[in-house]
Amino acid sequence: EVGQGIVLAAISGASRFYAPFFTVDPMVAANLISIAGLMAVAQGVASVTLVVEGALIGMGELLYLAKVHVLNFAIICAYLYWGKSAGTGLVGIWIGIVLHQTLRLGQHASYLTRAGRWSRFEK
Numbered sequence: 001e002v003g004q005g006i007v008l009a010a011i012s013g014a015s016r017f018y019a020p021f022f023t024v025d026p027m028v029a030a031n032l033i034s035i036a037g038l039m040a041v042a043q044g045v046a047s048v049t050l051v052v053e054g055a056l057i058g059m060g061e062l063l064y065l066a067k068v069h070v071l072n073f074a075i076i077c078a079y080l081y082w083g084k085s086a087g088t089g090l091v092g093i094w095i096g097i098v099l100h101q102t103l104r105l106g107q108h109a110s111y112l113t114r115a116g117r118w119s120r121f122e123k
Contacts, residue, residue, distance in 0.1 A: 008043045031090055038094035045101040052108045059117075068107055075101045 019032040056065055076096060083092040111117065 004047065006047065008047070010040065024078070027055075032113060035094045035095055038091065038098055042094065042101055045098065045105060048109060049101050049108065050107045052105065052112075056108065056111075061117075068104070068111075072100065072104060072107075083120045 016119065019029040020037075022032075023029050025114070079099070080093065080098045083096060086092070
């Protein structure tokens with residue numbers, strides 16, 4: 001549910017304030033703080049993406065989902081490979097997660113708006 005995703009996004013975003021409660025290692029806390037905002041955005045976008053994917057499954061659009069997931073897997077693998085060679089680190093990984101979730105949501109919105117599929121989604 002989107003509401004739960006928003007709550008998780010808020011908790012993730014706030015992790016910069018409670019990171020020291022989970023670890024005494026300053027490097028771990030610093031890493032968590034550096035990605036807190038990205039985690040929040042990823043959780044928010046992912047919650048909407050997963051709701052739309054659930055609706056697509058309910059609409060019987062499994063072949064579309066299979067194809068788009070294979071494509072997106074190749075894209076995220078290429079990004080992560082590039083990120084490793086570019087030295088983007090943990091922040092780069094989380095940027096990739098945000099971009100991946102945003103790409104998926106955009107693809108689904110585009111798919112639903114083509115050929116009148118959106119009206120099926122609203123029922």
